Amino acid sequence: MATALITGASNGIGLELAKIHASKGGNLVIVARNKEKLDELKLELERQYKVKVVTLGKDLAAPNAAQEVYEFTNAQGIQIDYLINNAGFGDFGMFVETDWNKEAQMIQLNITALTQFTKLYIRDMVKRKSGKIMNVASTAAFQSGPTMAVYYATKAYVLSFSEAIDNEVSDKGVTVTTLCPGPTESGFQTAAAMEESPLVKGRKLPSSYDVAVYGYQAMLQGKTIAIHGFMNWLMANSVRFTPRALVVKITRRLQDKAK
Secondary structure, three states: OOEEEEEEOOOOOHHHHHHHHHOOOOOOEEEEEEEHHHHHHHHHHHHHOOEEEEEEEOOOOOOOOOHHHHHHHHOOOOOOEEEEEEOOOOEEEEEEEEOOHHHHHHHHHHHHHHHHHHHHHHHHHHHEEEEEEEEEEEEHHHHOOOOOHHHHHHHHHHHHHHHHHHHHOOOOOEEEEEEEEEOEEEEEHHHOOOOOOOOOOOOOOHHHHHHHOOOOHHHHHHHEEEEOOHHHHHHHHHHHOOOOOHHHHHHHHOOOOOO
């Protein structure tokens, strides 16, 4: 069974993806800042599924963290068959008021680390003529997002980059899937300080497990873009037929904190 490397595996969608992969009998390398949570997950998965789980406590927003993870897996002789770039975070607020240091970390994690991970592991996959990559974007990737401008822009990058790379390697035995969840019950909203946004407040959101199951299957099938939920699919595709200025205004209305 394939070995998967999953970033941001200590909670939310990443944690559920780790459980799903282990339930299939696959070994894991799981990476996140919280080593204690990873070690707890390791014990649970190894005991329940008899798989091997390697944990790495790493702040992936630090420069060259991806290179360090790659060198570690090479030194341990671990072949990564599935790369799942799940780690990422957002921030809520007007760009003129938000914290630049937090946004710089967001760009480093959501864009730079994801791109470097892909660069490092995809070369090995192409040499072997086998491998799967899943980059987690968002339905935010399909339009601009006032009050979360940098986050939306990072996810647009992930979608554009991943779609192009999938085309480049599609004849080399490797697939790149972009998972685009909508708002999900995953702790993301709290971390992004957007619990009061009409986009999520009072809504019944899909669980991290539901999104993870959908994304994992899409990756196995080699789908290029995987949008979870029919309404999310409809909204993501409808923006192509709507004037961009109107889309931005609608997004702003949905995102604004409840008055």
